[in-house]
Amino acid sequence: MGKVKKVQESEVIMTEMVLPNDTNTLNNLMGGKLMHWMDIVGAIAAQKHSNRIVVTASADNISFKHPIALGNVVTLKAQVTRSFNSSMEVYIEVWAEDIPANTKTKTHRAFFTFVAVDQNGRPIEVPKLEPSNEEEQELFDGALRRRQLRLVLAKRMDPKDAVELKSIFGFEEVIEKRP
Ligand SMILES: CC(C)(COP(=O)(O)OP(=O)(O)OC[C@H]1O[C@@H](n2cnc3c(N)ncnc32)[C@H](O)[C@@H]1OP(=O)(O)O)[C@@H](O)C(=O)NCCC(=O)NCCS
Numbered sequence: 001m002g003k004v005k006k007v008q009e010s011e012v013i014m015t016e017m018v019l020p021n022d023t024n025t026l027n028n029l030m031g032g033k034l035m036h037w038m039d040i041v042g043a044i045a046a047q048k049h050s051n052r053i054v055v056t057a058s059a060d061n062i063s064f065k066h067p068i069a070l071g072n073v074v075t076l077k078a079q080v081t082r083s084f085n086s087s088m089e090v091y092i093e094v095w096a097e098d099i100p101a102n103t104k105t106k107t108h109r110a111f112f113t114f115v116a117v118d119q120n121g122r123p124i125e126v127p128k129l130e131p132s133n134e135e136e137q138e139l140f141d142g143a144l145r146r147r148q149l150r151l152v153l154a155k156r157m158d159p160k161d162a163v164e165l166k167s168i169f170g171f172e173e174v175i176e177k178r179p
Contacts, residue, residue, distance in 0.1 A: 003127035007136045010049040010080040010090075010129075014041040018072045028067035029074070034094065035062065037076055038110060042090040045078035046114035049088055050126040054114040057087060058150055066107040068096040081136075082143035086123035087115045089143045111146055 014037065022033045039056055046054040068074060075095045080088045094108035116126045131137040145164045151157035152165065159165070 002125070004130050005049055005127045006130060006132055007079050007081070008132070010045045010078075012041050012044045012048065012078045014044075014076045014078075016074045016076070018068055018070050018074060020070065023070050026067070027070040029069075029072070031062075031064050034064075034068070034074070034108065035059070037074065038062070038078075038092050038094070038108075038112065041076040041078040042092050042112040043114060045080055045090050046088045046116070049080040049083060049129065050116040052116035052124060052126065053119075054088075054116050055121070057113040057115045058154065059113075060111040060146065060150060062108060062110045064108075066096065066105060068107055069098070071098075073097040073099060080129055081111070081139040082147075083126045083129045084147065085125060086117070087113050087147075088126060088129075089113055089146065091139055113147075113150065 016037055018029045022029055024030050038059070043054050043056065073096070075097065076092060077094075078090050078092045081091045082089050090112045092108075092110050092112060093106060095104050096107045097104040116124050118124045129140065131140045145168060148157060148162035148165045152159050152162050
C-alpha cells in the first residue's frame with residue numbers, strides 16, 4: 001500500500017501586508033497579486049503533501065466581491081483536500097484584517113489543482129490523503145465532483161464519464177438525448 005498522509009500535514013498559513021506597489025488606482029489590492037499569493041500558498045501545501053516539485057494545473061473560479069484595502073493584513077490558509085494519481089486539490093481561504101479597526105473578514109475562497117512532477121516535468125504519483133474529521137471528509141467527498149467538473153470544462157474528460165456530476169445536474173437525460 002502507498003503512503004497515506006493527513007490533511008494537517010499539508011496545512012500552510014501565509015501572512016502578507018498590502019503595500020502601495022500591490023494596489024490599483026483605488027488603493028485596493030490588485031486581483032492578480034492576490035492570485036499570485038494564492039498560487040504560492042497552494043503550491044507550498046501541495047509540496048508538503050507530495051514532497052515533490054509541483055506545477056499549477058488549474059484554478060477554479062475566484063470572485064472578487066470584497067476589495068482588500070492598502071495597509072490590510074492578508075492571511076491565506078491552504079490545505080490539500082484530496083489527492084488523486086499525480087494531482088492534488090488544494091482549498092485556499094483568504095481573510096483581510098484591518099488591525100487598527102480590529103476587523104477581520106473572510107474575503108475569498110478557491111480550489112486550485114497542482115500536479116506533482118519529476119525533474120523532467122512528468123506527472124508522478126502522490127500519497128493518498130486521509131480525512132480526520134467531518135469537515136475534511138466533506139471537502140474530500142466534494143473533490144471528486146469538482147475534479148470531474150474542471151476536467152470536463154478543460155475538455156480532458158468526456159461528460160459521459162463524469163458519473164458524480166450527472167447525479168447533481170441530472171444531465172444524464174441530456175446526454176442520452178444527443179443524436
Ligand atoms: C499539468 C501538467 C503537468 C499535466 O500534464 P499531462 O501531460 O497533461 O499529464 P496527464 O494528462 O497525465 O495529467 C496529469 C494530471 O494532471 C491533471 N490535470 C491536467 N490538466 C488539468 C486541469 N486543467 N485541471 C485539473 N487537473 C488537470 C490530470 O487530471 C491528471 O491528474 P491525476 O494524475 O491525478 O489523474 C501539464 O499540463 C503541465 O506541465 N502544464 C503546465 C503547468 C504550468 O506551467 N503551470 C504554471 C501555469 S503558468
